[in-house]
Amino acid sequence: MRQLAAILFADMTGYTALMQENETLARTKRKRFKDVLESMIQEHDGKILQYYGDGSLSIFNSAINSINCAVSIQQQLQTEPKVELRIGIHTGDVVIEEESIYGDGVNLASRIESMAVPGAVFISGKVHDEIKNHENIKTKELGFFELKNIKEPVSIYAIANPGIVVPSFAELKGKTRPPVNRLAVLPFVNMSADPENEYFSDGITEELLNALTRVDGLQVTSRTSAFAFKGKHDDIREIGRKLNVDKVLEGSVRKAGNRVRITAQLINAADGYHIWSENYDRDLHDIFQVQDEISGIIANRLRENLSVVQKKETLVKAPTKNIEAYTLFLKGMHFLNKLTPADIFKAVEFYEQAIQLEPNYAQAYANVASAYAYLGTTGQVPPEKAVDIVNRYSEKAMQLDNTIAESHIAKATMLMMYEWNFQAGYEALQKAIQLNPAATGAYQMMGLYYIFTGKIPEAVKIMEQAAEMDPLSPPINHFLAESYFFAERYDDAIRVSDKLIEIDPQMRIAIETKGWCIGMKGDWEKALEYFKEVHRLTNHPLKGLSPLGYAYAKLGQTDKALEIIAKLEQRQREEPGVVVDGDLLGVWWALGNKDKTIYYLERCVNKKMGPVAFFLAYPPMKGIADDPRAMELIEAVQKPTR
Numbered sequence: 001m002r003q004l005a006a007i008l009f010a011d012m013t014g015y016t017a018l019m020q021e022n023e024t025l026a027r028t029k030r031k032r033f034k035d036v037l038e039s040m041i042q043e044h045d046g047k048i049l050q051y052y053g054d055g056s057l058s059i060f061n062s063a064i065n066s067i068n069c070a071v072s073i074q075q076q077l078q079t080e081p082k083v084e085l086r087i088g089i090h091t092g093d094v095v096i097e098e099e100s101i102y103g104d105g106v107n108l109a110s111r112i113e114s115m116a117v118p119g120a121v122f123i124s125g126k127v128h129d130e131i132k133n134h135e136n137i138k139t140k141e142l143g144f145f146e147l148k149n150i151k152e153p154v155s156i157y158a159i160a161n162p163g164i165v166v167p168s169f170a171e172l173k174g175k176t177r178p179p180v181n182r183l184a185v186l187p188f189v190n191m192s193a194d195p196e197n198e199y200f201s202d203g204i205t206e207e208l209l210n211a212l213t214r215v216d217g218l219q220v221t222s223r224t225s226a227f228a229f230k231g232k233h234d235d236i237r238e239i240g241r242k243l244n245v246d247k248v249l250e251g252s253v254r255k256a257g258n259r260v261r262i263t264a265q266l267i268n269a270a271d272g273y274h275i276w277s278e279n280y281d282r283d284l285h286d287i288f289q290v291q292d293e294i295s296g297i298i299a300n301r302l303r304e305n306l307s308v309v310q311k312k313e314t315l316v317k318a319p320t321k322n323i324e325a326y327t328l329f330l331k332g333m334h335f336l337n338k339l340t341p342a343d344i345f346k347a348v349e350f351y352e353q354a355i356q357l358e359p360n361y362a363q364a365y366a367n368v369a370s371a372y373a374y375l376g377t378t379g380q381v382p383p384e385k386a387v388d389i390v391n392r393y394s395e396k397a398m399q400l401d402n403t404i405a406e407s408h409i410a411k412a413t414m415l416m417m418y419e420w421n422f423q424a425g426y427e428a429l430q431k432a433i434q435l436n437p438a439a440t441g442a443y444q445m446m447g448l449y450y451i452f453t454g455k456i457p458e459a460v461k462i463m464e465q466a467a468e469m470d471p472l473s474p475p476i477n478h479f480l481a482e483s484y485f486f487a488e489r490y491d492d493a494i495r496v497s498d499k500l501i502e503i504d505p506q507m508r509i510a511i512e513t514k515g516w517c518i519g520m521k522g523d524w525e526k527a528l529e530y531f532k533e534v535h536r537l538t539n540h541p542l543k544g545l546s547p548l549g550y551a552y553a554k555l556g557q558t559d560k561a562l563e564i565i566a567k568l569e570q571r572q573r574e575e576p577g578v579v580v581d582g583d584l585l586g587v588w589w590a591l592g593n594k595d596k597t598i599y600y601l602e603r604c605v606n607k608k609m610g611p612v613a614f615f616l617a618y619p620p621m622k623g624i625a626d627d628p629r630a631m632e633l634i635e636a637v638q639k640p641t642r
Contacts, residue, residue, distance in 0.1 A: 240269025
């Protein structure tokens with residue numbers, strides 16, 4: 001039987017040595033351990049699956065229960081005769097056969113327990129996400145750790161309730177392999193007199209980050225996770241632990257006219273020691289040379305750990321000799337990373353200006369393609385316009401420079417979303433990842449590929465991998481929450497959405513996803529409150545309405561649902577470039593009007609709003625495929641190459 005469970009490993013420390021010194025005391029302590037364990041497990045609705053030597057394995061249906069149980073056990077065992085116990089907890093899918101339990105979650109829980117110290121309760125980051133909002137449970141973040149036989153680094157927290165031992169980081173040394181050749185590039189500080197030059201310092205940071213991803217054997221933390229520390233003053237050692245890196249590059253940029261001063265310093269994350277630092281006073285026309293010089297120095301410093309000979313290589317290719325075009329490009333990047341439709345349109349303006357000055361600017365073409373791929377898939381521009389621009393600009397970018405990952409990602413987006421050629425899209429994404437393993441946008445689209453082709457578990461798996469690579473990225477975490485939603489793992493989707501809301505309490509997409517999850521769990525009244533907040537945050541009377549319409553319909557408030565439909569139709573009239581057929585499709589489906597639903601489904605198909613598979617897989621739309629007319633649409637137009 002397969003199920004999702006909280007897995008608790010508990011293990012006595014020093015039992016073997018005590019048996020040799022004082023067998024009677026050892027047996028007394030072991031009996032006390034078993035008595036307390038069995039009493040507390042039963043009290044907290046858990047189940048002991050097995051004992052092994054001086055340890056045990058138990059499971060719970062609730063992470064909260066498992067932690068409360070662990071705290072009670074440790075608190076009781078602090079009294080005489082004191083029993084020194086390590087406890088580790090993780091949640092995951094397990095397979096239970098009779099009294100045996102299997103699964104990756106079991107192995108991980110065991111490794112987390114082995115990391116703990118006597119009197120401590122260690123939990124995985126996944127467990128922490130589930131319990132972090134409970135006031136009666138206190139935690140301390142310990143950082144990422146490389147665990148034996150576990151492929152990816154694991155985030156671990158210590159329970160910090162009264163009576164529970166919380167070790168210092170120094171006490172954990174020797175229990176795990178420290179990260180090696182993992183680098184974080186923190187946002188360079190804008191030291192210019194004009195605060196608007198921040199786009200320039202951010203751009204320099206991103207250019208260096210992209211260059212360093214090309215160094216073989218070096219793993220570079222993605223932009224979004226590194227930029228989460230922008231404007232903060234966290235201790236370098238804490239940043240190293242949070243991002244699981246052993247080196248940190250930081251610096252500053254001062255720009256005045258055509259002169260620029262760049263200060264860069266490479267720091268050892270374990271102790272904050274400065275490995276290397278340098279100041280560069282250059283003419284702006286030498287900016288690419290400076291970037292290449294900094295990247296080369298860092299690459300060779302890190303090669304000392306790779307047993308690879310130092311070498312001179314070009315990591316930064318000058319994309320243009322026109323510094324004004326490059327400046328416009330950096331301004332475009334600044335707005336593109338804000339991820340709101342208005343800012344993305346502004347980014348496109350800067351990229352287009354850069355292209356006018358430098359017609360062979362490959363990266364600018366690639367970024368315009370990326371921008372329109374986003375605008376097209378979110379309904380901000382008509383699909384046919386998005387397809388045309390993305391195809392033209394991505395093809396131009398690839399003609400000029402076939403090594404830019406963003407071009408292949410944008411192309412893959414159009415291939416899958418509008419041409420429904422999933423196999424070609426998949427191959428383009430594989431190419432993008434090969435060119436830049438840190439291009440997390442490729443993983444997002446790969447997740448959609450698996451959803452479109454009916455492989456929901458694979459979508460979840462690849463987005464979990466992406467979240468491990470880029471743990472603080474809002475887009476990655478949003479796609480992870482969406483994949484959980486498609487898998488109908490609503491509690492997991494809520495957990496990730498809460499993480500996003502904690503980062504930004506006004507993040508509309510996270511609030512909306514949480515509302516959908518709550519609604520699909522049966523509480524549409526509560527979901528409605530979340531959807532009202534989404535609508536309020538749009539600051540527009542005609543935007544963010546379709547979730548409200550769906551909830552009103554599910555609550556039997558037909559008049560209000562019809563009002564939402566009228567407003568959606570009004571927006572379509574007022575903004576002809578915006579496509580709302582998908583929104584209307586959802587509200588009519590919730591109202592139970594199958595004729596209208598099929599009508600708008602056909603409009604979505606004809607307008608290339610996305611693969612039919614997406615609509616059919618979306619949990620709130622479950623049941624549409626039962627209508628023969630929907631199946632006719634699928635057979636007529638949805639014949640993807642898989």
